[in-house]
Amino acid sequence: MERRSTDAPMTLSGRIETTSVWSSDSANHRSDPKQRHDSVGKPTKQMASQAELSGRRAHADNRLKVTESLADLALQQTSQWFINNQNADGHWRGPLEGDTILESEYLLICGWAGRLDQETMIGCTKRILAEQLPEGGWAIYPGGDADPSASVKAYLALKMSGCDADSEPMKRARIAIAKAGGPWAVNSFTRFYLALLGQISYSDCPAVPPEMILLPDWFPVSLHRVSAWSRTMIVPLSLIWSFKPVRTLPRDRGIQELFADCSYEMGNRPVGGNDAWSRFFRIIDSAIKLVDCLGFRPLRRRAVMACRQWMLERFQGSDGLGAIFPPIVWSIVALRAMGCPDNSAEVSECWKQLEGLLERPDDETIRVEPCRSPVWDTAIAVRGLAEIVSPSDTISSSMSTAVDWLLAQEVRFAGDWSRRVQAVPSGWCFEYANRYYPDVDDTAMVLIAISSWMKQQNIVRKDHAGRRLSRVKKATRRGIDWLTAMQNSDGGWGAFDRNNNHELLCKVPFADHNAMIDPSSPDLAGRVLEAFGSLGHRVGEPVVDRAIEYLRATQESDGSWFGRWGVNYIYGTWQAIEGLRAVGISRDDPLVERGIKWLQSKQQPNGAWGESPASYVDPSLKGVGEPTASQTAWAVAALVAAGEGNSSSARRGVQWLLTTQRPDGDWNETAFTGTGFPKVFYLRYHYYRISFPLIAIA
Template identity: 35%
Template sequence: MVDPAGLRAAVDAAVVHLKSRQHADGWWKGELATNVTMDAEDMLLRHVLDIVVPADQERSARWIRSQQNADGSWADFPGGPGTLSTTVEAWVALRLAGDPEDAAHMVAAAEWVRGHGGLERARVFTHMWLSLVGLWKWDDCPTLPPEMMFLPSWAPLNIYNWGCWARQTIVPLTIVSAKRPVVPVSFDAEPLRTHARPERFGPLWSIAGIFQRLDVGVRLFGKLPANPLRKLAMRQAAEWILARQEADGGWGGIQPPWVYSVLALWQMGYSLDHPAIKAALAGLDTFFVEVPDGPEGPMRWLEACQSPVWDTGLSLAALLESGVAPDDPAVLKAADWLLAEQVTADGDWQVQRPDLPSAGWSFEFQNDVYPDTDDTAEMILALRGVDHPDKARLRAALDAAITWTAGMQSKDGGWGAFDADNGHELATKLPFCDFGNVIDPPSADVTAHVVEMLAVEGRADSTECRRGVAWLLAHQEADGSWFGRWGANHLYGTGAAVPALVEAGLPTDHAAIRAAVAWLEEHQNADGGWGEDLRSYHDKAWVGRGASTPSQTAWALLALLAAGEDGPQGSNLVVERGIGYLLDTQRPDGGWDEELYTGTGFPGYFYIGYEMYRQVFPMWALGRYARRRGLS
């Protein structure tokens, strides 16, 4: 049985710890870790642009070396298996930094690459980066014709059929793949090659096979002498890029479009002294995390993105859930910062919703073009609990945000993150698209967050909320869980869906809720916690299985508490053991450790370690449990 005094002390310690991490301006931001492709590609970018700073390059190289697996490979997440493209890019980056190919760690990496298909089987993005430095042929890369800029928004494969992250990447790559620049390196990639024959095209009658053959024709067209139409297309692409550059110099606040936009503008004749490129490179430099005490000396690694809005909204909600007063200075400071971050500018989402007034929140410090429904729903849920001195201002901001979020509902009743009705599967069939998610269809976790927000705001009976509930019920997995698009994985989806459905009026004895509860109980670990390995995205044997983590345990507990599973004091051993796990793993300073990644960028391909998840979600779960025990 959980000791009430110990529980309250744990919550109080977590509150003190979280408050101590708040910035003077009111926000929180944890580190956002991914994999070494960020660092490898940054090193390649600086080589191509001839802006290498040797000391910086060596600090990045030390980081890459420190992340190598014992078998010679590099993984996409801690504890995960090696990944071919990640290992190829790491090997090339280290050769760029001067590591000899006969060094033991380089030999091991090359052997691993050859044993897993070789350079020939790496992903398209890897082949493009290697083409930039002469280690692969542009002729062997899929083409992205700039002329696609002329396709109207109603036409198949127009740029707005792609998810915003893919759209922002593809537009600059149309310029890069048309210009096909090469800045050679002083070494070759022979140790990585198997000389295997290219994979055969798909059947002629298949969509993939048709696109593969069309790609050959498009490639031949691209070799014709430059014509006025292509020049106009590239100029239009460059103008599109410049129109979407953010105040911090980046694009969408994420690495891929940022670096490809720099390369595209450079290829269009913009000098490195041009204000757009200067701002981009200066902004990118702010994404480095310095590690002063690495095993070989100082290191640095590059964040793929930064998440202050997300982190601040979650931190604010966790504080309020833990009994912090709604007019506490830390709460008010966070609320004021978030209110100032509300996006009122136009964005690409208006292609599908042209008459919808902008009022959402985005993920990053500077991203006015791509607010998202997930951040916005969570900001509303957090801010509505604040006792703000300017109540009219707060209410107006929330009402506008609710209208925007509800208006972003897709036709099928669910919500995607950045766009409405962005589920055009045809885009995924192009030869270019071998790196995961390139579209933004509705997902269970985002839909659940919006449904919960609407219900808490008294709109459970609205058409939008009822359709969202129906979408969630229709997308429950056969085992009772929900798939997690933006978090790992079924624990995240289920942890979002159950509280939303209950808040929206579904009784706790509903079959969908009981099935979810049974699934959670079945997947509790022996230590009382929950964990799900990221391999569950492509290997169903891992669904609901993995080493316990504080954040995933908290998601499971939030679902169980919403389903009424705490019951009378100590009556539910599953919940009690879960709470016990969080209490037992809390550090003396009130925080938690979590080395494993529990965030998702592209399921099956790209994963995220959110530093703040290990703090806010356990605190949230303990705080909610304490409130239900009357201890707040």
């Protein structure tokens, strides 16, 4: 790696004073008060000689050279890691890990469909048992408490796979489930699994009538008023609720022992909240069930056919319905319930997509992914590699191939988003194929990556580079126009739809997955602003100014911002600062200053940052958690963006990254720093711990 020479020593971020920047005293701006007093009182004796000063400077220079060498080595190792792991067509894709609900649900659907085989059972149960907490339950993220839904599904999956109820892990599990509230404390999705396997009645599940698909968009509870991911789950679930398929398990494979000790009050616990609207919707839920029980279903056949057609349309050009695990599972059950045989083209395609989500981290374990993340992973990798000064020809070629792959992934189809937005179809999705659902976050990240690549390569219009540049300019123009059209009325952005913020929908009994709508979030607003800024858009443009005002309105009183798609306030604060600075907001603006002060206040003594998903439940835990490479990199990136790259906080953060990197260029990180649904589902992006430190160090 080449570095420009300067007259003064350089840190990773710029010029510094010739002091020992990595010592604990200088890093924390501390010195001995007595020594200061002695220096003032006895200037002649305490003044260092010129030779001593020269020696100190030489020592500082040597330490800085060591630090620069470490940084260069880190960049070399990490960039080589990416070169080694790039796919032949130019893209990257890292493992995407969730909690054990995925393995549990996979076993449950295979058991329901009669497709359980020995290898699958052994592989999934091994991971489920490996993740069991010492107390007996299962958490939804490392370090979390036992979650009733995850624990009940794990227990049922293990029982169904033949685990002895009297074995030590199962005894511990029963105790933990009872402490967590028992089987009736589970969420709506879990109730549907229990009903599917004959453990409870469908009357214990929220009503999801298929007639909902016939309601007009202006109706308060219509299908297209809910979030895109909820939409893809509601439609197949409505068919399941209509047909109520059941495969009753043998008694020794069921979980009746979990219900045996439940009190009447636990069994009649209401689903949802206890406010007026929640109670109102529970009355509606009961009324729908009563009418259905009486057989009054004048629109049922029409609704069922509309749901089936809606699903089949969205199978096209997609890695399964919504390209995510839950809708694919429910699609299988819905189609089978409607009479489609298991070997039909539609059902076979669903099974193919579902089995494509199986990962085998070792010869014996099966881990199920919630979806694939190639576009996201590739865009972040390109963005990181583009930060390297004077990249090698190998890195340049690698990035160009990746950019070509990203350009080919642009979604030029008017999906569900087009019901509320008039724009030329564009955008990028998260997965390999999901043409109905390009999203704002991936689109913004791809635009940032491509812009970073263009600036680094100093692209000129000639030969193949010129043709590529022409494609890039057209794609980025369409992407910016699409993002502009997708801006919400409040100035922010949701992930998949415009103005998908009807909060009344969060009160229906089915809404306990905590993601019924897709409103604006500060982290998305920050990323979109960064994309706009990377392509030359600045303060004064209406779309930019509205987003800035949104971030002003959503900054927390302590200076932080909420993170919807990453854990949590560290993520949101980083992205907000990046976006604000990219469009020209001054580093002295109170928005930026307060955000930086909050980040600095959360830095740990070792120089790192960390935050647990527990902060979604308890805001007093903002910025508190085990240190991680990804979250430390986010904080450092925010400091650099705010012009604080030469601060003690930034240097200490980078030093922690340098000293914790593994020889192969990777970092150790087991924490879940990605967010699916706050309070419900979290993720471990295996590339986060590599991509983001690359950006921060470079």
